[in-house]
Amino acid sequence: MDLETDLVVIGGGMAGLIAGTIAAEAGLDTILLRKGQSATAYSSGAIDVIGYLPEASEPIISPEEGLFALSRLYPLHPYNVLGYDKRIEFEKVMENIVGRTKDTVTWLKAHLDGTIAPLMGDFESNMHPITILGTTKPTCLIQKTMHNGDVQDREDSVLLFVGIMGYADFNPSTAAKTYLEDRMAAAGPPRKVGHCIIQVMPFGKPYNVSSIELARHLDHEGSIENLAEQLKEHIEQIGATHVAFPPVLGLQDALKNKEKLEELTGTTVFELLGFPPSIPGQRLQRALETIFTKAGGKMLLGHEATSYLKVDDNLKSITAASPRREIKIDAKAFVLATGKYIGGGIAGDETGLRETVFDLKPVTGDYHSAMEIVPSRFTSRLSISPTGQPIQSCGLSVDPRFRPVDEDGLEWAKNLFAAGAVLAGYNYSVEKSGLGVAATSGYSAAKNAIEFIKEVA
Amino acid sequence: MTDSKFDVVVIGGGSTGTAVARDCAMRGLRTLLLERDDIASATVGTCAGMISSGLKYRDEPDIMKMCSTEVVYWNHIARHIVMKNPILAPLLDLSDAASDSSYMESYSEHVEERDVPAMMFLTPDATLEIEPMLHPEIIASVYYEEYFIDPFRLCLLQALDARNHGAEIRTYCEVIDFEINDKQEIEGVIFYNRVFGTTERVTTKLVVNAAGPWAHKVAKSAKEELHIRLNKGAHVIFDRRIVNTGITVKAMDGRWVYLFPHENTTLLGTTALDTWEDPDTLVASFDEIEYLLQSMETVLPSIREARIIRTMTGVRPLVPDFKVPERNVTRGYRIVDHGENDGTKGLLSFLGGKLVTCRHMAEAVTDLVCEKLGKDIACTTHEKPLPGNEDDVDIIALSKEYDISLHALERMRARRGTEMLKVLEMTKEHPEWKTTICTCEPIIEAEIRLSIREEFPQTLNDLRRRLRLGTGPCQGTFCTYKAASILSEELGLAGDDFLVDILDFRAERWKGIRQSMRGEQLAQEELAQGMYACVGNLDQSDVDYDLKPWEEGH
Ligand SMILES: Cc1cc2nc3c(=O)[nH]c(=O)nc-3n(C[C@H](O)[C@H](O)[C@H](O)COP(=O)(O)OP(=O)(O)OC[C@H]3O[C@@H](n4cnc5c(N)ncnc54)[C@H](O)[C@@H]3O)c2cc1C
Numbered sequence A: 001m002d003l004e005t006d007l008v009v010i011g012g013g014m015a016g017l018i019a020g021t022i023a024a025e026a027g028l029d030t031i032l033l034r035k036g037q038s039a040t041a042y043s044s045g046a047i048d049v050i051g052y053l054p055e056a057s058e059p060i061i062s063p064e065e066g067l068f069a070l071s072r073l074y075p076l077h078p079y080n081v082l083g084y085d086k087r088i089e090f091e092k093v094m095e096n097i098v099g100r101t102k103d104t105v106t107w108l109k110a111h112l113d114g115t116i117a118p119l120m121g122d123f124e125s126n127m128h129p130i131t132i133l134g135t136t137k138p139t140c141l142i143q144k145t146m147h148n149g150d151v152q153d154r155e156d157s158v159l160l161f162v163g164i165m166g167y168a169d170f171n172p173s174t175a176a177k178t179y180l181e182d183r184m185a186a187a188g189p190p191r192k193v194g195h196c197i198i199q200v201m202p203f204g205k206p207y208n209v210s211s212i213e214l215a216r217h218l219d220h221e222g223s224i225e226n227l228a229e230q231l232k233e234h235i236e237q238i239g240a241t242h243v244a245f246p247p248v249l250g251l252q253d254a255l256k257n258k259e260k261l262e263e264l265t266g267t268t269v270f271e272l273l274g275f276p277p278s279i280p281g282q283r284l285q286r287a288l289e290t291i292f293t294k295a296g297g298k299m300l301l302g303h304e305a306t307s308y309l310k311v312d313d314n315l316k317s318i319t320a321a322s323p324r325r326e327i328k329i330d331a332k333a334f335v336l337a338t339g340k341y342i343g344g345g346i347a348g349d350e351t352g353l354r355e356t357v358f359d360l361k362p363v364t365g366d367y368h369s370a371m372e373i374v375p376s377r378f379t380s381r382l383s384i385s386p387t388g389q390p391i392q393s394c395g396l397s398v399d400p401r402f403r404p405v406d407e408d409g410l411e412w413a414k415n416l417f418a419a420g421a422v423l424a425g426y427n428y429s430v431e432k433s434g435l436g437v438a439a440t441s442g443y444s445a446a447k448n449a450i451e452f453i454k455e456v457a
Numbered sequence B: 001m002t003d004s005k006f007d008v009v010v011i012g013g014g015s016t017g018t019a020v021a022r023d024c025a026m027r028g029l030r031t032l033l034l035e036r037d038d039i040a041s042a043t044v045g046t047c048a049g050m051i052s053s054g055l056k057y058r059d060e061p062d063i064m065k066m067c068s069t070e071v072v073y074w075n076h077i078a079r080h081i082v083m084k085n086p087i088l089a090p091l092l093d094l095s096d097a098a099s100d101s102s103y104m105e106s107y108s109e110h111v112e113e114r115d116v117p118a119m120m121f122l123t124p125d126a127t128l129e130i131e132p133m134l135h136p137e138i139i140a141s142v143y144y145e146e147y148f149i150d151p152f153r154l155c156l157l158q159a160l161d162a163r164n165h166g167a168e169i170r171t172y173c174e175v176i177d178f179e180i181n182d183k184q185e186i187e188g189v190i191f192y193n194r195v196f197g198t199t200e201r202v203t204t205k206l207v208v209n210a211a212g213p214w215a216h217k218v219a220k221s222a223k224e225e226l227h228i229r230l231n232k233g234a235h236v237i238f239d240r241r242i243v244n245t246g247i248t249v250k251a252m253d254g255r256w257v258y259l260f261p262h263e264n265t266t267l268l269g270t271t272a273l274d275t276w277e278d279p280d281t282l283v284a285s286f287d288e289i290e291y292l293l294q295s296m297e298t299v300l301p302s303i304r305e306a307r308i309i310r311t312m313t314g315v316r317p318l319v320p321d322f323k324v325p326e327r328n329v330t331r332g333y334r335i336v337d338h339g340e341n342d343g344t345k346g347l348l349s350f351l352g353g354k355l356v357t358c359r360h361m362a363e364a365v366t367d368l369v370c371e372k373l374g375k376d377i378a379c380t381t382h383e384k385p386l387p388g389n390e391d392d393v394d395i396i397a398l399s400k401e402y403d404i405s406l407h408a409l410e411r412m413r414a415r416r417g418t419e420m421l422k423v424l425e426m427t428k429e430h431p432e433w434k435t436t437i438c439t440c441e442p443i444i445e446a447e448i449r450l451s452i453r454e455e456f457p458q459t460l461n462d463l464r465r466r467l468r469l470g471t472g473p474c475q476g477t478f479c480t481y482k483a484a485s486i487l488s489e490e491l492g493l494a495g496d497d498f499l500v501d502i503l504d505f506r507a508e509r510w511k512g513i514r515q516s517m518r519g520e521q522l523a524q525e526e527l528a529q530g531m532y533a534c535v536g537n538l539d540q541s542d543v544d545y546d547l548k549p550w551e552e553g554h
């Protein structure tokens, strides 16, 4: 089977789905391939833009301030690529970076409104939501279900951490302890926290209860009332004003469920940031897929880009393979948004790294060739530290239009654009910049692809 | 400062020290075991767990005989933690065969007592039928069978059994000095309690130094010089049982290396490098990993496609035979009685030995201890079962009764034998504790709680040794924080300690993951970073984290 389209997006995480949506909204015929899992669905579902400068120890107050600092100190960071448009005077670069990032954030908030993953927060200041470990992290946008109201501002706030029997992903007593110690050190409210365990048994058993079962169960009629009923006693006991849940408040109706719980208990209810399997991550993934298809994009799930046809410096077509068929798709432009190791865009063994679809040449975080590196030598001795693992900064180097380049700095094809975690030059885990880079680069790569297609026409 | 009187203080909680403590306690001696870290935290935890027939030591017939006898004892006292592996030594050409075939006879001499068939040659077809992954061009193979034991559980069970017989077992207590009177007799032992940061002292008549590759350092605290040959060995570990049988092959340099299915994983080992480094700082090098892979690749061409999850490295505390290769150093052991040569009286140090012979070593030193104390009490360590080995367990019936998967129960049985019933009993009152915490192994919450209550772990790493927590393909990515919460709850730890435990466990896992990182481990590590750094923000945590020995330096 052969298809013809304007734009092919390879990869269906944050970067690919944003790129696809932008293109489809601009009227391009857009096909998106997604072979399987994406890091986007594993994420906590909060959108980081920039939380820390590399190796710094103080969180950044506002993403805007962070982007300024990055552009000075790390000119090759993917965020800075946003600025280098050829028509722009040098002084305007910074404005452009901030402008484009802000546009993306605004766009994302507007588009996800009314989906199952509505967002809140803004570009002016980072938020510090609480995680299931009882720690906090800086992030730019959270899902509305994660909004913890005035728990850290109200002098008399009392926070109750709620666990679910037989659900091992969240332990409310340790989270409560850890969070309280943190607040005591910061000398701020809440000054009192508590914890409790309630029973929710999607399958009638109080053990091996999973996130997805819980989320689905809470979407059912009547579950929230039952939850509120169980909570009342615990809330009264410690006089809780706020209630923290593991992020399982629903797959479809999480926000409605939160609001209903608040109404029934008279408290502020919110979800903590959690680990995979992550329901908010899945909500985000699904919401992005929804806006993409709504904009008219076509999604081919379970299809992997396996080979391509390139004539001179023009990428002509891509072959997408699924277990039962192979499709050749001709297109005018392509966006590569295949993610890093989890997504599958970059892979490697003891002899080096490679890009998996076009065999492009990956580089290290310092933009040296990563084709022959021994991965273990691009790691640090410390497992978890602000230095992070340099191997996580490897990926593709791109030109100012987000086109992957070879060693000479020349684009590999004039109509291939790349976005998201497949890019080199940043370590999202320590910077707290993952979904932000994916979103902004996806947004910009799509704009550039659209422009390219228009130019050619 | 506390002050208690002991007959014997055993230094070191490895296979040797725990065996000695058990023997001493079973003979009614007032026994204290001091271990600077945790039970089985050093050499023994990095070994292959082979309780071998002594095949490699055919030049030492009495060692081979000793090994064989010990295997019989292990099967008697610890069969629930013993397993048997068939092993193939495939030959690609005749030069791969050992130079003489006497090993076949030596091996076969003791087969009946060990309950294994005599060693035999197999045709290529027969070989490939057993292990189809082998190189199609092999000309023959040698088939034999060896027993393996879970080294962690063995040490722990020995320690628990010692405790059951009245011994005191103190982990995180590092011996730093001795009290020696003017007659050059040991009177006391001074140690640093790493949990409370205090120095303690006990009086004792005798000291058994079973500090493995640190034996010479311990001896030095008594101003004794002890020569020892330290030899580094590394293993590469795969994510599952990638072969049906064990495989041994001649390596690039003519040594023998092996691939053994081990618990849920497969071990590829080992290297042998003389070392003078602090054993705590050692990790496998790129060369060691390649040496092992390239050697095994000659008979198992697809080995590089298998998923490596980590490496592990230990140091053999050999007797000081020099100017011979490591493999020619005797696998016998020596007990140095320092008092015999005008040295400190009452100090006995071990050199050499093996996991398989640890009970024998203990018997010998305890005989000597008894003699010095003027007691005549017979050894019973080879007769009395270790905890959990009393009876068989019907996993299938239990699986139905408790609604826990067969696989989870089988793994639990392999750790605790009949003692698993205690775990299951706990789930009657707390059915929620049937929840799986470590899915790779798997381990349910009740077993973690039981272990914390009865097996004195202090850290997540201690739990790993007791339960194989976090030792599977994900290397603790998903269970670390869950188990840390349970530990924190049971021990009443502060929030900061909870986070430190997570960081410590990640650090220890990373020590082994890092050297061999490639393939799917890249994605696994992205996931771990995503969870603990990106979301958990632990890279920015301001808790008091102590650098580990292997993390120091640049
Ligand atoms: C545990 C964890 C938690 C995280 N939490 C956060 C967080 O809270 N906030 C935050 O901002 N960031 C977070 N991140 C980072 C963030 O998830 C990633 O940086 C981001 O999702 C990357 O998006 P992407 O679209 O570039 O890649 P991905 O989301 O990985 O998407 C790549 C896509 O490409 C597809 N693909 C790959 N190869 C092919 C092919 N050949 N053909 C077809 N399709 C292909 C994959 O199937 C996948 O759908 C987290 C990451 C992890 C691992």
Ligand SMILES: Cc1cc2nc3c(=O)[nH]c(=O)nc-3n(C[C@H](O)[C@H](O)[C@H](O)COP(=O)(O)OP(=O)(O)OC[C@H]3O[C@@H](n4cnc5c(N)ncnc54)[C@H](O)[C@@H]3O)c2cc1C
Residues within 6 Å of the ligand: B011, B012, B013, B014, B015, B016, B017, B034, B035, B036, B037, B038, B039, B040, B041, B042, B043, B044, B045, B046, B047, B048, B049, B050, B051, B052, B173, B174, B175, B176, B210, B211, B212, B213, B214, B218, B231, B232, B233, B234, B235, B269, B270, B313, B314, B315, B316, B317, B352, B353, B354, B355, B356, B357
């Ligand atoms: C790679 C490798 C593979 C092996 N494979 C096998 C095998 O398959 N079969 C076999 O039989 N043997 C094998 N061996 C050998 C075997 O593992 C060792 O000989 C044996 O386990 C050593 O046990 P140990 O108790 O003497 O030493 P260790 O296990 O090192 O125990 C010594 C203990 O003393 C403690 N200690 C040190 N200093 C102090 C102090 N000052 N105060 C308190 N405590 C202290 C240490 O923390 C340590 O726990 C292997 C060895 C290696 C390295």
